[in-house]
Amino acid sequence: MKTPNSKGQLLGLVFVFALFIISNGRTLSANNHMIKAVNLGGWLVTEGWMKPSLFDSIPNKDFLDGAALQFKSKTIGKFLAAELGGGTIIVANRSSASGWETFRLWRINATSFHMRVFNKQFLGLDSTGIKLVAIATDYKTSGVFEIIRKSDDPSLVRIKAPNGSFLQAKTQDLVTADSKGDGQWRDDDPSVFEMTIAQTLQGEYQVTNGYGPSKAPQIMNDHWNTFIVENDFNFIATSGLNAVRIPVGWWTASDPTPPKPYVGGSLQYLDKAFLWAKKYNLKVILDLHAAPGSQNGFDHSSSRDGFIEWGQTEETIQETVRVIEFFTARYANNPSLYAVELINEPNANGVSLSVLTKYYEAGYKAVRKHAPNAFVVLSNRLSGDSKELFPVASGMTNVVIDVHYYNLFSDIFNDMTVEQNIEYVRTNRSDELQAITTSTGPLTFVGEWVSEWQVRGASKEEYERFSEAQLEVYGRASFGWAYWSLKNVNNHWSMEWMIKNGYINL
Ligand SMILES: *[C@@H]1O[C@H](CO)[C@@H](O)[C@H](O)[C@H]1NC(C)=O
Numbered sequence: 356m357k358t359p360n361s362k363g364q365l366l367g368l369v370f371v372f373a374l375f376i377i378s379n380g381r382t383l384s385a386n387n388h389m390i391k392a393v394n395l396g397g398w399l400v401t402e403g404w405m406k407p408s409l410f411d412s413i414p415n416k417d418f419l420d421g422a423a424l425q426f427k428s429k430t431i432g433k434f435l436a437a438e439l440g441g442g443t444i445i446v447a448n449r450s451s452a453s454g455w456e457t458f459r460l461w462r463i464n465a466t467s468f469h470m471r472v473f474n475k476q477f478l479g480l481d482s483t484g485i486k487l488v489a490i491a492t493d494y495k496t497s498g499v500f501e502i503i504r505k506s507d508d509p510s511l512v513r514i515k516a517p518n519g520s521f522l523q524a525k526t527q528d529l530v531t532a533d534s535k536g537d538g539q540w541r542d543d544d545p546s547v548f549e550m551t552i553a554q555t556l557q558g559e560y561q562v563t564n565g566y567g568p569s570k571a572p573q574i575m576n577d578h579w580n581t582f583i584v585e586n587d588f589n590f591i592a593t594s595g596l597n598a599v600r601i602p603v604g605w606w607t608a609s610d611p612t613p614p615k616p617y618v619g620g621s622l623q624y625l626d627k628a629f630l631w632a633k634k635y636n637l638k639v640i641l642d643l644h645a646a647p648g649s650q651n652g653f654d655h656s657s658s659r660d661g662f663i664e665w666g667q668t669e670e671t672i673q674e675t676v677r678v679i680e681f682f683t684a685r686y687a688n689n690p691s692l693y694a695v696e697l698i699n700e701p702n703a704n705g706v707s708l709s710v711l712t713k714y715y716e717a718g719y720k721a722v723r724k725h726a727p728n729a730f731v732v733l734s735n736r737l738s739g740d741s742k743e744l745f746p747v748a749s750g751m752t753n754v755v756i757d758v759h760y761y762n763l764f765s766d767i768f769n770d771m772t773v774e775q776n777i778e779y780v781r782t783n784r785s786d787e788l789q790a791i792t793t794s795t796g797p798l799t800f801v802g803e804w805v806s807e808w809q810v811r812g813a814s815k816e817e818y819e820r821f822s823e824a825q826l827e828v829y830g831r832a833s834f835g836w837a838y839w840s841l842k843n844v845n846n847h848w849s850m851e852w853m854i855k856n857g858y859i860n861l
Pocket residue numbers: 463464465466467499
C-alpha cells in the first residue's frame with residue numbers, strides 16, 4: 356500500500372474512512388432498527404371486544420348499526436326473506452335463515468331504523484303503501500321502521516311501518532303494513548315475530564351513533580384521554596420495544612368536525628402520541644385502519660353494516676388518498692414518523708387486486724410528496740395470495756409488506772395442542788415468511804400477532820414458549836413485528852399484561 360504523501364491523498368483516506376464509519380453505522384443501525392412494536396389498538400379506532408364497557412350505557416345496545424336481525428313469523432312459523440336477496444317483495448316462506456333472511460340495521464335512534472337486505476337495498480313500502488318491499492337503493496328514499504320488543508321477552512318483536520301500521524305476515528308470500536298491532540302478543544297474532552340477532556358489530560360507527568350526538572363526544576374524549584397515556588409510552592420504551600403501530604380512522608383527518616356520527620377531538624390525541632413517541636424515542640407506524648366505506652366489513656374498519664364499500668367508487672379512493680396525505684404532511688417533520696401504512700387488511704372478498712393496486716400507487720405518491728424517506732407499508736389482502744403485492748411494490752422504494760399471523764380465525768387451529776401450535780409457528784409460519792422475505796423485494800413486517808390460541812387452560816410456561824417461538828420466527832421478518840395489542844380486557848391480548856406477568860420475555 357502506498358504511503359500517503361500528499362494532502363489530497365490524506366484527505367482521500369479520511370474520506371474513505373468516514374464513508375466506512377457511515378456505512379458501517381448504517382448496517383449496525385439497520386439491525387438495531389428492526390421494528391419491535393406494539394399496536395395501540397382499540398384507542399383511536401374503537402373495537403368493542405377489547406373494551407366492552409365503552410358500550411355499556413348505550414340505550415337498546417343490541418340494536419346498533421349493522422346488527423343482523425332475522426324474523427320468524429309466530430303464526431306462519433317461517434322466516435321473513437328478501438325474495439331473490441332484494442330488489443322485490445319480502446316473503447315469509449323460509450324454514451331456515453341465512454343471507455336473504457337477514458336484515459341489517461341502520462340506527463336512527465334507540466327504536467327507529469332503516470333496514471338493509473342481502474343485495475344492499477333498503478326496506479320500504481311499495482307504491483300502494485301496504486306491501487313490504489326491498490327496492491330502495493338509497494336509505495333516504497327507504498322506510499323508517501320502529502322495532503318494539505315485548506317487555507318481558509325481548510326476543511319477541513313487532514315492527515311498526517312508516518305508515519304507522521304494524522307489519523304482518525298474512526300468507527307465506529304476502530307481508531303487509533296494515534296491522535293495528537292490538538293482538539296482545541298472542542301466538543295467533545300475525546304481527547308478532549320471533550327475532551334472532553345473527554351478528555353484531557361494535558366499532559367506532561356503532562359506539563358514536565349508539566350514544567348519539569349529545570353523549571358521544573364526552574364518552575369518546577374520556578376514552579381517548581384515559582386508554583393510552585404518556586406513561587404507556589414510557590412503559591413501552593423501557594420494556595425493550597422500539598416502536599408503536601397506531602391504528603387511525605379516516606374521520607380523524609377531518610377533525611374537529613368529522614362527518615356524523617363521528618365526533619371531534621381524536622386528532623389532538625394522535626398529536627400527543629407523536630410528541631410522546633419523540634420524547635421516549637419510539638418510532639411510529641401510522642396505520643390507516645378504517646377507510647371510508649370499510650375495506651373489510653369488520654367493526655375494526657368502522658363498517659356501518661358489514662358490507663365492503665371502500666374502493667367501489669372512485670370517491671372513496673380519492674378521499675383515502677387525501678387522508679393519507681393529510682396525516683403524512685402533519686407528521687412529516689416529527690422524527691418519530693417512521694412508516695405510513697396505507698390501509699389495514701383490505702379483504703379480497705370485496706376489494707379487487709386491481710383497485711387496491713391503483714390505490715397503493717396513488718397513496719405511495721401522496722406519502723412521498725411530504726416524506727421522501729418514510730417507509731410505506733402495504734397490507735396484504737385478507738384471503739389474498741401472499742405474493743400478490745410484489746408487482747406493485749417493485750416500483751417503490753422503502754416499501755414493506757405487512758402480514759398478520761394469528762393461530763386463530765381458521766378451523767385448522769381449533770383442535771391444535773400446545774406443541775402443534777408451536778410447531779405450526781416454527782414450520783408453517785416460518786416457511787410462509789421465508790417465501791415472501793427476499794433480498795431484492797419489499798421488506799416484510801408481521802404487523803399483528805398475539806400469544807393467544809384455541810388451547811384452553813394452558814399454563815404460564817406454555818404461553819411463554821408460544822411467545823418465544825413467535826418472537827424468534829417473526830424476528831426474521833426484515834422490517835420487524837408488532838404485537839396486537841397494548842391494552843385489552845382479555846389478558847393474553849394485552850402486551851402490557853403479558854410483559855408485566857412474565858408471559859412474554861423480550
Ligand atoms: C326516533 O326517530 C324517529 C324517526 O326520525 C322519530 O319519529 C322518533 O320520534 C325518534 N324517537 C326518539 C325517542 O327520539
